[in-house]
Amino acid sequence: xxxxxQPPSVSVSPGQTxxxxxxxxxxxxxxxxxxxxxxxxxxVLVIYEDSKRPSGIPERFSGSSSGTMATLTIxxxxxxxxxxxxxxxxxxxxxxxxxxxxxxxxx
Amino acid sequence: EVQLVESGGGLVQPGGSLRLxxxxxxxxxxxxxxxxxxxxxxxxxxxxxxxKHDGSDKYxxxxxxxxxxxxxxxxxxxxxxxxxxxxxxxxxxYYCARGFIFRDESGYEYYFDYWGQGTLVTVSS
Numbered sequence: 001x002x003x004x005x006q007p008p009s010v011s012v013s014p015g016q017t018x019x020x021x022x023x024x025x026x027x028x029x030x031x032x033x034x035x036x037x038x039x040x041x042x043x044v045l046v047i048y049e050d051s052k053r054p055s056g057i058p059e060r061f062s063g064s065s066s067g068t069m070a071t072l073t074i075x076x077x078x079x080x081x082x083x084x085x086x087x088x089x090x091x092x093x094x095x096x097x098x099x100x101x102x103x104x105x106x107x
Numbered sequence: 108e109v110q111l112v113e114s115g116g117g118l119v120q121p122g123g124s125l126r127l128x129x130x131x132x133x134x135x136x137x138x139x140x141x142x143x144x145x146x147x148x149x150x151x152x153x154x155x156x157x158x159k160h161d162g163s164d165k166y167x168x169x170x171x172x173x174x175x176x177x178x179x180x181x182x183x184x185x186x187x188x189x190x191x192x193x194x195x196x197x198x199x200x201y202y203c204a205r206g207f208i209f210r211d212e213s214g215y216e217y218y219f220d221y222w223g224q225g226t227l228v229t230v231s232s
Contacts, residue, residue: 029213035152042202042222043152054220086152092213094166096154 002091004099011105018074020102022087032070033088109133109221111203116226129186129203137181140206145199193230200225
């Protein structure tokens with residue numbers, strides 16, 4: 001199966017930049033997607049196709065991908081951005097995988 | 108506004124069966140792939156199954172093949188997941204999600220753009 005690896009946790013102070021990474025062997029050829037999941041809620045798509053932002057997602061959320069690593073950046077993180085963030089991608093064999101999730105703390 | 112509302116979860120004994128439903132609204136259901144994704148307590152998200160917009164193609168994660176069946180009724184804007192031979196490890200919140208698929212140079216890309224609130228399935232004696 002295909003594995004996507006994320007750090008378990010990231011912590012920043014309000015207004016700082018938070019960066020969450022996701023590594024996977026297929027990322028040079030496949031897109032990365034990022035989902036935000038607040039406690040007890042359903043996931044919400046915040047970045048698709050490496051760097052595109054869905055309508056309604058604040059501009060402070062951005063994404064990038066280079067080689068085997070994708071990065072979600074939250075510029076000027078706010079308390080309401082506290083959540084679990086999951087990267088997601090596929091591989092050439094059709095495996096659909098989520099990363100282990102990163103708990104973002106903003107305090 | 109896209110809305111996905113799951114139902115049908117509950118407590119079931121190991122070896123039992125359960126049928127989940129997802130009512131879709133706010134978009135043309137028959138034009139989209141649909142998926143089920145689950146999340147065991149405290150665990151990562153796990154894709155379970157996909158179904159093509161017309162129901163002609165279905166895909167499953169290996170751990171549920173032969174036990175779960177995804178289906179849809181486009182006339183009723185509804186998605187289903189029939190689960191049988193349930194195991195303790197199937198305990199999870201099950202989310203209905205709309206899929207988006209497109210071709211790229213290495214095959215295809217598939218992702219989930221809208222999710223329901225989920226329904227809890229607990230497999231326990």
